[in-house]
Amino acid sequence: MSRDPRLKFIIVGASAAGLASAIALKAAGHNVLVLERESQLGGPDSIPNGGVRLPPNGCKILFDWGLEAELRANAVVGEGFTVYKYEGQAEGRDYIGTHRWDPELLSEARGDFLQMRHKDILRILHDAALREPSANGRMPTGPRVTIRFGAEVVDADFDACSVTLRSGEAFSGDALIGADGAAGFIRRRLLAEEGQSPTDHVPRGLAVYSAIIPKSIAVRDRGISKLYEYPQKNMVSFSMGSNRGAQAFLAGKDEDVVFWVYTPDSSQDGTWTELAEKQISNVLGLCDPLIKRLAEVAEPATCVQIKNHYELESWVSESGKVVALGEAAHPFPIISLHTYSIAIEDGAFIGKIFSHTRDPARIPEFFNAFEENRKPRCLHINKSETQYVDIMALPFGPMQAGRDAAMRANEAAGRNVMDAGEAHLQDMWDDMRMVFGYDPADDADDWWMSWGRLRDAPNAQKRAY
Numbered sequence: 449m450s451r452d453p454r455l456k457f458i459i460v461g462a463s464a465a466g467l468a469s470a471i472a473l474k475a476a477g478h479n480v481l482v483l484e485r486e487s488q489l490g491g492p493d494s495i496p497n498g499g500v501r502l503p504p505n506g507c508k509i510l511f512d513w514g515l516e517a518e519l520r521a522n523a524v525v526g527e528g529f530t531v532y533k534y535e536g537q538a539e540g541r542d543y544i545g546t547h548r549w550d551p552e553l554l555s556e557a558r559g560d561f562l563q564m565r566h567k568d569i570l571r572i573l574h575d576a577a578l579r580e581p582s583a584n585g586r587m588p589t590g591p592r593v594t595i596r597f598g599a600e601v602v603d604a605d606f607d608a609c610s611v612t613l614r615s616g617e618a619f620s621g622d623a624l625i626g627a628d629g630a631a632g633f634i635r636r637r638l639l640a641e642e643g644q645s646p647t648d649h650v651p652r653g654l655a656v657y658s659a660i661i662p663k664s665i666a667v668r669d670r671g672i673s674k675l676y677e678y679p680q681k682n683m684v685s686f687s688m689g690s691n692r693g694a695q696a697f698l699a700g701k702d703e704d705v706v707f708w709v710y711t712p713d714s715s716q717d718g719t720w721t722e723l724a725e726k727q728i729s730n731v732l733g734l735c736d737p738l739i740k741r742l743a744e745v746a747e748p749a750t751c752v753q754i755k756n757h758y759e760l761e762s763w764v765s766e767s768g769k770v771v772a773l774g775e776a777a778h779p780f781p782i783i784s785l786h787t788y789s790i791a792i793e794d795g796a797f798i799g800k801i802f803s804h805t806r807d808p809a810r811i812p813e814f815f816n817a818f819e820e821n822r823k824p825r826c827l828h829i830n831k832s833e834t835q836y837v838d839i840m841a842l843p844f845g846p847m848q849a850g851r852d853a854a855m856r857a858n859e860a861a862g863r864n865v866m867d868a869g870e871a872h873l874q875d876m877w878d879d880m881r882m883v884f885g886y887d888p889a890d891d892a893d894d895w896w897m898s899w900g901r902l903r904d905a906p907n908a909q910k911r912a913y
C-alpha cells in the first residue's frame with residue numbers, strides 16, 4: 449500500500465497554540481492528531497472560565513480563517529483602558545488618565561481588541577479544527593484533525609516521533625509539536641536536552657488571582673454597575689499599586705466582569721485548573737473601594753504565580769522532528785495582552801510554511817525556519833510584557849512618582865496616558881505597527897520565497913502531491 453502523502457503531525461495540548469496549529473496544518477493539507485490531558489476543552493467545569501484579551505494581530509488571523517462572526521458574537525470590543533491608583537484616595541478612586549486605541553492603527557492592523565472568555569475562544573478554535581468541508585453526501589476524504597481528551601502524554605521518543613499516554617496507548621507520526629504550555633511535558637524534555645532542570649524558572653514574587661463577577665450580580669451593585677456605563681463599558685479598568693495591581697473588564701457574550709488582581713502574596717504555586725487557597729479579599733492590601741467590592745462579590749478564583757522562565761536555547765529537538773510552540777516555547781508573564789495572539793500566530797506560521805511540503809525529510813529544516821523567524825518577535829514582545837508588569841507594579845518611590853506625573857501630564861494635555869512624548873512618538877508608533885500590524889502569513893511567505901523554495905530538495909519535487 450502506498451504511503452498517505454500527507455504528513456502526520458501529533459500535537460500535544462489542545463489550547464490556543466495547539467488548536468490554532470491544528471487548523472493551520474489541516475488547511476495546509478496534513479493530518480493532525482491532538483492529544484489533550486484534560487478530560488474536556490479548556491479545563492474542568494468546576495474551575496472558573498476566565499477572561500482573555502485578544503489584540504488585533506491575533507484576531508486578524510482568526511478573521512482570515514472565517515471566524516469573525518463567531519468571535520464577535522462572543523466578545524466585547526475593547527476601546528482602550530482607564531488608569532487608576534490601586535490604593536485610591538480618601539474620596540474613593542484616584543483616576544490618572546485614559547488610553548484609547550487609535551482607530552487608524554486598528555484599521556491598518558485589520559483587527560480589534562476582543563475581550564472574551566477562555567473557553568469560548570477555545571471552543572471556536574476546536575470547532576473550526578474539526579469542521580469538515582461539505583462533501584456532497586460522500587465521506588470527506590481531505591486532511592483530518594482528530595482531538596483526544598483525557599490523553600496525557602507521559603513519554604516520548606524524539607527520534608521515532610512517538611508518544612505514550614498515561615493509559616499506555618502509543619502513537620507515532622512524522623512530526624511532533626509540543627503545545628503543552630509552560631509546564632508541559634515536551635517543554636520539560638527540551639529543557640532536559642539542554643541540560644537544564646525541567647522546573648527552571650524564578651518566581652517573580654507576584655501572583656495573579658483571576659475571578660469572574662456575573663453580570664446579574666455586577667449590575668445590582670452601585671459601584672460595580674458603573675463598569676457598564678459607556679465609555680467605561682468598553683475600557684479595561686487598570687489599577688497600579690506598589691508591587692500590586694488589578695484589572696477589571698467586561699468579556700464574552702454575557703458581559704460578565706473579568707477581575708484580575710496582582711499580589712505579592714504568592715505563596716501558592718497554583719495552576720489554571722485548581723482553585724486558589726485564599727480568597728481574593730485576603731490578599732488585596734490597601735486598595736480602592738471598587739477593588740474591595742469586586743473581591744467581595746467575585747466567584748471562586750484561581751491563583752497563578754508570575755515566573756521568569758528559562759529561555760529555551762532551541763525550540764527544536766536534537767532529532768529535528770519535535771518543536772515547541774506557544775507557551776511551551778516562550779512562556780509569557782500570565783494574563784499578558786499577547787499570550788493568546790502569539791500562540792495563534794505560531795500556529796498560523798507553522799501551517800503556512802508546511803503548505804509547501806509533504807516531504808518528511810524537510811521537517812527539521814521547516815521547524816528550524818519556524819524558530820528562526822518567530823523567535824525574535826516572541827522574545828521582543830515577551831520583554832515588553834515583562835516591562836509592563838514591572839511598570840504597573842513599581843514600588844512607592846521616585847520612579848513611581850515620575851511614572852504617575854508623566855501619565856497625569858498626558859491626561860491634562862488631552863493625550864493618551866501611555867504617550868511617550870514628542871521625541872519618542874515615532875518609535876512608539878513604529879513599535880505598535882510592528883506588534884499589532886504583523887501578519888504571520890506574510891512572514892511565512894517571505895521565508896518561503898527567500899529561502900524555503902530555493903532549498904527545495906530534488907527528491908521533494910518527485911513526491912506525488
Ligand SMILES: Cc1cc2nc3c(=O)[nH]c(=O)nc-3n(C[C@H](O)[C@H](O)[C@H](O)COP(=O)(O)OP(=O)(O)OC[C@H]3O[C@@H](n4cnc5c(N)ncnc54)[C@H](O)[C@@H]3O)c2cc1C
Pocket residue numbers: 460461462463464465466483484485486490491492497498499500501566599600601602627628629630631632633658720721773774775776782783784787788791
Ligand atoms: C485550563 C486553562 C485555563 C486558562 N485560563 C486562562 C484565562 O482565563 N485567562 C488567561 O489569560 N489565560 C488562561 N490560560 C493560559 C492561556 O491559555 C495561555 O497563556 C495562552 O493562551 C497560550 O496557550 P498555549 O496553548 O501555548 O498553552 P496553554 O494554554 O498552557 O495550554 C497547554 C495545553 O496542554 C495541555 N497539556 C499539558 N501537558 C500535557 C500532556 N503531558 N499531555 C497532553 N496535554 C497536555 C494542557 O492541559 C493545556 O490544555 C489558561 C490555561 C489553561 C491550561
